[in-house]
Amino acid sequence: MALEAARRAAAVEAAAARAEAVDVLVNNAGVVTGTPLLETTEEGIRRTFEVNALAGYWTTRALLPGMLERGRGAVVTVASAAGLVGVARQTDYSASKHAAVGFAESLRAELRRADAPVTSLVVCPFYISTGMFAGVRTKVPALLPILEPEAVAAQVVDAVEAGRERLVLPPAVQLIAPLRALPVPAFDRVMDVLGVNRTMDGFTGRR
Template sequence: MGRGTSLAGARVLVTGGGNGLGRRMAIGAARRGATAVIWDRSAERAHAVADDIRAHGLPAQAHVVDVTDREAVRAAADETGPIDVVVNNAGVVSGRPLLETPDETIERTMAVNVLSLYWVTKAFLPGMLERRTGTVVTVASAAGLVGVARQTDYSASKWAAVGFTESLRGELRALGSPVRTLVVCPYYIDTGMFEGVRTRFPLLLPILREGDVARTVLDGIERGRQQIALPPLVRMMPALRLLPVRAFDTVLDVFGINQGMDHFSGRPGDRVG
């Protein structure tokens, strides 16, 4: 594993950077010497984060962008200028069973969690390839490694996010490009999205802190990591498919990510990051 992209002097774009994990990563990048570029649908949130960063004498930009609108993304990319690190963080979750999830919600989940990866990455990757430097980060989820009950649209979108990043890594390798990819697969984060989750058994894995996840991601960018699973045990979840189905489901129940999901009281439709 070689060295990744130094954040000192870099320009770091964080989508969904106006709150939650995205806000933490934008502020953390600025503290490491980067210019933080915050993209968010909410002008209030985007400018609040940028103002907070600038109040500490650090550089930041704020742009109001709907990352599901490819034309808006292209226009915003032209306005933003070159970017060294793209953090595809914007995401939504509904937390409803399939038959209770409105069609519009499913379409929104796929647009934010999947299609935006294409529009944002395609806007900035050519510049990275030309400069032969940079990192594309995708904030996926443990749900991108194993399916989660009551979150079929979210799980499918995060599986797609993992596949997007792995495929992009393969393309970059074939080009002999030093541009890197990093996919992040965390367990539940204390953004408020998963407050009140109840399972058949007590959760065996800890709820992650935003600040710890943000710091780990920023460290991973600078160290050239290609995959981060939090906690590390999450990395082993796909191997559970080697078990008989009944045993597989029981293990996922114990970890609070399958049929044991009796209740979800997060804020439906809010950003994960």
């Protein structure tokens, strides 16, 4: 497995070397198993982390040097609202997206400390209707609607152009941070009232 991972990283570096100047890198690849922990295979868990978390390291390491040399650029990490709160039937996906959030924030800190002319934007959307999460449902669509990919893409472009560092969609997802101040049982109860841990009950994914 380590050899295969090394080959993938090398393939990314080779592709980056052939590419012309890249000023905006969007780490958007994602997979999900949608199964409870005890039904998730080791292969599935490893694949989730390879795609959702590690791939961003290889693409960024390959393309960031060119951005720094040119004195401009943006690294966009598309994480998830599940990167801000754990969700039932997403032990692999949510954990990998927490890793993506941490990656983007740590990268932002490194770039800021170096006074680098490159931004690190992390995007944390609720479910997007791309087919990857086919079958998911939202209990309160007025607060937590299933998002349209075109609308999300437009907001990401606007955020990059504005030099923003964080984009959370829809705005209600931003309530997770202050709600963390509650005792854990109370926080869990709020998530249950919002139906967060039932969203995956009808999950089918792409077929």
